[in-house]
Amino acid sequence: MTRDMTDDERAIHELIAAWMKASEAGDTQAVLSLMTDDVVFMVPGREPFGKEAFAAASSAMQGLRIEGESDIRELQVLGDWAWLRSHLKVTMTPPGGQPMRREGYTLTILRKQPDGRWLLARDANLLAKIDSA
Numbered sequence: 001m002t003r004d005m006t007d008d009e010r011a012i013h014e015l016i017a018a019w020m021k022a023s024e025a026g027d028t029q030a031v032l033s034l035m036t037d038d039v040v041f042m043v044p045g046r047e048p049f050g051k052e053a054f055a056a057a058s059s060a061m062q063g064l065r066i067e068g069e070s071d072i073r074e075l076q077v078l079g080d081w082a083w084l085r086s087h088l089k090v091t092m093t094p095p096g097g098q099p100m101r102r103e104g105y106t107l108t109i110l111r112k113q114p115d116g117r118w119l120l121a122r123d124a125n126l127l128a129k130i131d132s133a
Helices: 007-025 028-032 051-060
Strands: 035-042 065-078 081-093 100-112 118-125 128-130
Touching: 007 028, 007 065, 007 081, 007 100, 007 118, 028 051, 035 051
Parallel strands: 035 118
Antiparallel strands: 065 081, 081 100, 100 118, 100 128
8 A cells, every 4th residue: 555645745756757857858947946056966987066067067968859767766755855766767869869878776865945845955876878779
């Protein structure tokens, strides 16, 4: 038997859905609005980076088509903080290029804002390249 989601859990699911939709639409400003100003991203092979570096990397990817799906495997809300573990699949296709697939797990920490919105505060992204068959 599954339990009903709390309002906070529902809001976090909606945040992740909005992030995926904005990413697929290439709407960098919408994605940036879903993260705290002091956000930190961790990905393999590079130093952790923040919102400014995320924005710069996103603008360098203009024209890249992104499709993805996120499956939240665990979600815990602890007051004004929450964490989630998800499995993410992403396909990125550059203009006129071949699709690049990445897949893996993420560990995300979210912080509830004074206005009640949840925003992404920390994200450890362990996606790996998946060879096309």
